Amino acid sequence: MIQLQQIHHVAYRCMDAKETVEWYQDKLNMDFLVAIAEDRVPSTKEPDPYMHLFLDAGNGNILAFFEIPNSPPMGKDPNTPEWVQHIAFQVADEKALLDAKAELESKGVEVLGPTEHGIIRSIYFFDPNGHRLELTYVKGTPEQMKQLKEVAPAMVEEWSKTKRAPKHAAWLHEEEFKSKEGSD
Incomplete structure (x- = not known):
């Protein structure tokens, strides 16, 4: 029987490896862990040079990126709203969320929120590749989480x-x- 331990990493495409590493280091204080570059894709053996980056997202979670310069430019799925695909990172509490929002805004990042979701509260923003990011903290009670499950x-x-x-x-x-209805 398969027994997963955790997500090792989630990988996304980036437009510029150096810019991406610097943005995540500066804006989200992530540690740059590893860079791997090859001229061939190990799994498929395709000749497609790439730079693969790994950043520490905390508690053993890794966020990874690929820059693949020989492929057509990055695009977005025109049939999927930009709010759907996103990466959510958890922070400790409401103070940490509000402090993060203030820090991001002081660094020139446009932030939406906080948005109330009953069991969590979140803020949203975009990285330089156009990936939507979320910072959230869990405020739901064990009873609420049990009820939802x-x-x-x-x-x-x-x-x-x-x-x-x-x-x-x-x-x-x-x-x-x-x-919102009461304020309209």
């Missing part, structure tokens, strides 16, 4: 049949929507 199968089942948002966990955003 219990209703998850029923929610997916209902969604698969109706393609409409099931209301089992609507409480996550009810307060946010109520406060």
